[in-house]
Structures are given as structure tokens and as C-alpha cells.
Amino acid sequence: MDHRADGAWFTSEVAAHLDAVFRYFLRRAARRDADDLTAEVFATAWRRREDIPGEAILPWLYRTAGYVLANHRRRMQSIPSSLPDAPLDDDHAQRIADVDEITRALARLSERDREILLLHAWEGLDGNELADALGISRSGAQAALSRARSRLRAVWEPSMQDDGSF
Known part of the structure; x- marks a missing residue:
């Protein structure tokens, strides 16, 4: 059996x-x-x-x-919404602002880039696990994660420079 x-x-x-x-x-x-x-x-x-x-x-x-x-x-x-509830802290207004900043940056990415970043950051997948979850090779997963991080930086950094926050 x-x-x-x-x-x-x-x-x-x-x-x-x-x-x-x-x-x-x-x-x-x-x-x-x-x-x-x-x-x-x-x-x-x-x-x-x-x-x-x-x-x-x-x-x-x-x-x-x-x-x-x-x-x-x-x-x-x-x-x-693709974002979790943020953990509670002493400054509710700052927490809301941070979540809003993350939401706006992630929303500017493709669905694929968001999924790669979320699997890595929130689910803790890396290497072979990330490759298996995406259905691609390990090197392909590493390259996709690197590209997704670069694109996140590209959309996030201009917004940080606009208002001086973060």
C-alpha cells in the first residue's frame, strides 16, 4: 500500500x-x-x-x-486587498501611512512581481521552495525575485523622494 x-x-x-x-x-x-x-x-x-x-x-x-x-x-x-492587517503598535496613524505606502508601491507592480515578493517576504520561501511554488527552476526563481525587487525599488524610491518620508 x-x-x-x-x-x-x-x-x-x-x-x-x-x-x-x-x-x-x-x-x-x-x-x-x-x-x-x-x-x-x-x-x-x-x-x-x-x-x-x-x-x-x-x-x-x-x-x-x-x-x-x-x-x-x-x-x-x-x-x-492584497495586504494583511498590520500589527498593532503605538502609532496608529504611522502604521496606516506605512501600509498605504506599501500598498501603493505593490499596486504599481505586475501581479507576477507582487506574488513573487509576497511568497518570499511573507511566506518565507526562498531557493528551491520559491522555484517549486512558481513552477520554474531555482535559477529562474532567483532571477525573477531579483527583477521583482528591482522593480519594487524603482516604484517605491520615487514616492519616498516626493514626500520625504520613509
Whole structure:
């Protein structure tokens, strides 16, 4: 019997990433949709468990989550905020200004550049994991991340110079 047919393998190896996938959706979709989107990813993972690479489970889940989110957005005909709730701090006004600055800079990037940067910065993917999540080679992922960072700097730096902040 293949170990992937075993519910215990799925629970210990795949479902162990439930919180990470849920947080992925919290940062990219409306809070009310995160549970359903997460459930859809894990239903897909169960159906396609034979396709999940044992050494790259989380990147495979993120890649699947990207497809699920794209399908959800097409169904909803609107794109919800792609930024998470910022952590609370003492200066609420500054936090709002910072989130606004980030939002404006990210909005000026392509969807692909935003996804690469968010997978790297928020999901913590690098190297092979980032490559697996993007469905490209490791060197391709490194190049794509480098280009996305350059484009972010290019759109962010002019806005910082305009108002003297940041």
C-alpha cells in the first residue's frame, strides 16, 4: 500500500501546513473567504496527493493556493486587498501611512512581481521552495525575485523622494 493513500501521512505531512496556507489567504483575500479557500486547497491536495512532491509539500500547497485564489477572484469579479492587517503598535496613524505606502508601491507592480515578493517576504520561501511554488527552476526563481525587487525599488524610491518620508 502506498503511504500517500494513508490518512495519517496526509495529516502529518500535508495538513500540518494548514496554518501557513490559511495565513496565505488572509494576506490576499477577504477574511470571510480564507476558511473556504484553505479547505479548497486541502481538498485538492487530498485528491492529488500522488502528485505532491515529498520534499516540497509547502511550495506545492502555495502553488495550488495561487490557482485557487485566481479562480476565486475570477468568480468574484473583484480583487480584494492584497495586504494583511498590520500589527498593532503605538502609532496608529504611522502604521496606516506605512501600509498605504506599501500598498501603493505593490499596486504599481505586475501581479507576477507582487506574488513573487509576497511568497518570499511573507511566506518565507526562498531557493528551491520559491522555484517549486512558481513552477520554474531555482535559477529562474532567483532571477525573477531579483527583477521583482528591482522593480519594487524603482516604484517605491520615487514616492519616498516626493514626500520625504520613509
